[in-house]
Amino acid sequence: MMNTSNRLQRSPGIALAAMAKIAVYALLTAWALAILFPIYWMFLTSLKPGSMVLDVPPQLIPLKVTLQNFKEIFDTAPVARWFLNSVIVTVAVTSGALISDSMAGYTYSLIKPTGYRIFFFMILGCMMIPDQIRIVPLFIMLKDLNWYNTYAGLIVPFMGSAIGMFLMRQYMSTLPIELMEAAKVEGCNEFKIFTRIVLPLSKPVIAVVAITSFVGNWNGFLWPLILTSSTDMRTLPVGIASLQVQFVTNYGIMMAGAAIAAIPVILIFFMFQKYFAKGITLGAVKE
Structure with missing residues (x-):
């Protein structure tokens, strides 16, 4: 009898918990649909005939x-060239960022040279400075180097990031120091420890930095817009924006270009989505 009464007492609580869970899932589903709707509308508009793009009510x-x-x-603009430019810039910047950020993270977390805290706090300070503030001095410097409207100007200044160094350092600080000490006893130098032990153990943070760098540089608009002047040097986002003329805008073509630019990012997200979740907690390691 006591078991039966306990079950009856627990059943309202279980029902309320189930209803709350259903409500949460419904809210999250509605939120996800609201976020995905602009993407759906972009692809939908790109596949519509020009005469149906601005139909009222919309279909x-x-x-x-x-x-x-x-x-x-593809017939009216050098989209293939813009796509190639975006690939070259994004791959080069991401590769350089992975090399420099991982080396900096290893230095600040495991080697810890004299005065490393000062330099690390300077890196944290760089994270607080908006990119827009650095545009004018950076543009003048690259102009003096004759890097205006070149791949070097689009790539070199961004082959490293403060947030990437921070994430690398925080993650590598959690690695067991005993592994490095054992490797030193076996005769490994710092380069071998870094390449054969630290990097293989740091695959999650490397993936997070690679994904964020790839997405950020692929979608980059302001700096390529400022630094490029010729049509052949434009990246895909800048090239697509240039298709909009002053008095007439072909929304079907604009959405087709946006769809082409979005496809690589969507593929990267679905291939490495588990690393996005890991990236949320990578910077939460205490000193």
Whole structure:
């Protein structure tokens, strides 16, 4: 009898917990749909004929699908060249950032040279400075180096990031120091310890830094807009924005270009989405 009464007492609580969980899932689902709707609308508009793009009321399910917008954008603009420029810049910047950030993280977390705290706090200070403040002096410096409208100007200044160094340092600080000491006893120098022990154990943070660097540089707009003047040196976001003219805008072509630019980022996200969740806690390691 006591077991039966206990079950009856617990059942309202279980029901309330189940209802709360259902409500949370419903809220999260609605939020996810709201976030995904602009992406859906972008792809939907890119597949609509030009005469149906601005229909009122708008059609959430297209009555006619066409690839004419994609064909037209490749016929009227050097999209392939812009795409190649974005690939070159993004891959080069991401590769350089991984090398420099991982080496800095190893230095500040495990080697700890004299005065390393001062330099590390300077890096943290750089994270508080908006990128827009550095644009003018950086532009003048690159102009003096004759790097205006060149790949070097788009790549070299960003082959390293304060947030990447911070994440690398915080993660590598959690690695067991006994492994490094045992490697030194076996005769390994710092370079071998870094490449054969630290880097393989740091794959999660390396993946997070690579993903954030790739997405940030692939979507970068302001700096390529300022530093490039010729059509052939534009990256994909800047090139797509240039398709908008003063009096007439072909939204079908614009959305087709945006879809082309979004596809690599979406693929990268679905391939490495588990690392996005890990990246939330990487910087939460205490000294």
